[in-house]
Amino acid sequence: IMSDSDSDFSDNSEANDDEKVSRPKQIRGVADFVDLSFHPSTTYTLATANMNGYVRLYNCVPGEECEQLAKVRVSKKPCRSLSFSYDGEDVLILTKDRTMHFVSSATGNLTRRIEETHRSAPYCLSVIDKNLLATGDDDGTLKVWDLRKGKDAVMTSEDKFEDYVSDIAVDDKRRLIFAVCGDGTMATFNARQRKFIVHSQNEESDLLCAKVIKNNNKVLVGSADGPILLYNWNEFAAPSDRFPGHPGPVDCIAKVSEDVVCTGSADGLIRAVHLLPNRFLGVVGDHHGLPVEKVEATHDGKFIASCSHDNLIKFWSVDHLKSVEVCPREKAIKQKRTEKMSKSGVGHGKMAFFSDLNNDIDTSTYINSSSSSDELDSDSDDAS
Template identity: 35%
Template sequence: MGSSKRSLDNEENLDSSDSDVSITDSEADSNEPNTEEDSNDEEVEEEEEDEVLKAIRRENEKKRNHPPPIICDSFITDISFHPLENILAVANIEGDCILYQYSNEENCVLNTLELHKEACRDIEFSHDGKILFSVAKDKSIMLSDVESGKLIRFYDDSHEVPAYCITVLDDNLFCTGDDDGTVKLWDLRIKNTDKSIFSLKKNADYISDIITNESLQYLICSSGDGSLTTIDLQKRQFFVQSEEHDEELTCLGLFRSETKILSGTSNGKLVFYNWNEFGLYSDIYPTSKTAINSLVPITENIVVTAYEDGHLRATNLFPHKPLGVVGQHNLSAENLDICNNGKFIASTGHDHDIRFWNIEYFEEFEQVTKKYKTKNKRKEEFNLPSSKRTNVADFFNDLT
């Protein structure tokens, strides 16, 4: 979950500098004829310039392997990929949700759902992709039919304070967490009521994210108070609460065949928990000094994290090792999601943009990291193939 759901003041600072042009003595004296040496130098410069242009042309002619960026009119609060079709749902601060049909060539608006009176904070598709779940600052929960855009079900005043996140568990159950640390469980089979079937408040701050495993045994909830709260879904009761960290737990993910829980923090750390050992973390790995706003599992051992400095970084979890920069935004990177076939991820920036990054190369990531293992100076900031920011040295290797 990105920090976009909370109030943030960010300004883009652009540094500009004027380059000085020096004039040599030979240039100042226009009456002197060109020597043979000058002529040779000019020919070499022209040849080098031609090679540079060829290298740039090769870069530009590469076929795009991901959809083009989407620039939105309003601030983006969340995104969610459809589980089966090439559809991306985009929630915004106006309370609307826009459905895009995406492809490598173009992105087309399928529908605009005017859902909530205030900012839509979190969205998620049902497992079959037929329903879009959304929560908003107006405290409501809405279930919308994806094909028709019509409202299926509406929960008014679902929480005493605005809901912050929502997670779909199965065909019948979903859960929500709010700004005050309350978690609620909902059952679609119960008709003619807007009451939850279970409610628990153990946290002193907002619920940032909620996950569960395939067996739906436990519900894991991260919070801004720095702790994890675990709920026994089978018994519908509180299970355990972890020790508190001195920083916010901002997002969650499952790894290593659901044996490891990973949480990002507001200070740029990755906190590890063992499944069934929710009370105490097993390890902490500092990755950056800026906040982690969102994370997405790429493989059982690789995570991509979105940072407040605008970078998307890939990390190998076991052993802990930075793999490089996947992509970047001009301002804070807020939300992440991975598409249904796993070929690329999408990220949102604080300047209303959505960018797509092809991540198929992670299947051969060991070859990528092996190539650069001796280049310690560039190791941590190595830009992976998805990143638009090119390493200058790598670019000019094409000229040799």
């Protein structure tokens, strides 16, 4: 109940717009989430992985609390990367103990394991097609796997990178893979022919994430120094364009359309960015100063989910971004870098703060009442 002294908040149009946005309510976990992935076709089925080795599946409905469908602890070590399979039948998880786990998205049961996938801890995973996937580790080794051919990789590259493989992007034809590295370079491979194509020039800054955009005509790469790098197709040795403006590292990218992406940064803000012409559209999400670890879009591009070091997964509406048109003759507006877009559900002031409290959902709600969630998500060897 609001008193007369609070009436100024009720007149806040941004806050009122924020309350009208229908998006899934945020999920509160008991340990930091490290990765998340949406099902490639079904309506808003979300898989999450956390630092304690747990994988959970949720059904996310706009305007409602997310329903936990399954929970399994795949390892006593932290999860490192997670993705749905190409057909969505399985969730693939890499853990710090160098194991790849397969969890059925229908039953939530662990169905398969591949042990000792890398010599060092794996860092990232990317699905190429229904049979092929690529993984990268902390020492710069890239591997391509054919799930029909047992437990050995069909391609291994150990000499292209001098640091960790931070992300792997796949083109729309499921043929080329682009691996970016902490040593400041990007390597391009032909996954079907199992061969290396080209190594890019060194950018002298960690390359952190990559996406293929513009209908398979551009590769977009986020850097630790802030600029977004754009590579022309078949010209992957050096970027053709640089888009500065982020105040810190661009840690992750989610593709909303062929022209618009959402970037997660170390300052906790998720920004909508239009590419070619390059413009900031506004802020669509906020983790209040904590680095954004992952941002992922639904298969229809209506929502994105994000996670940070706050044990939360937050949802933001981005459907309105798909129809944005940018005139190349208009001057860029600097304020757009920090201007919050109420249509996405990120508001201003005290109203937005109090409304966020109602969005929290504790995963322990779905855990057997005979055991606390802290016990079940413990890192101790006695946890089952």
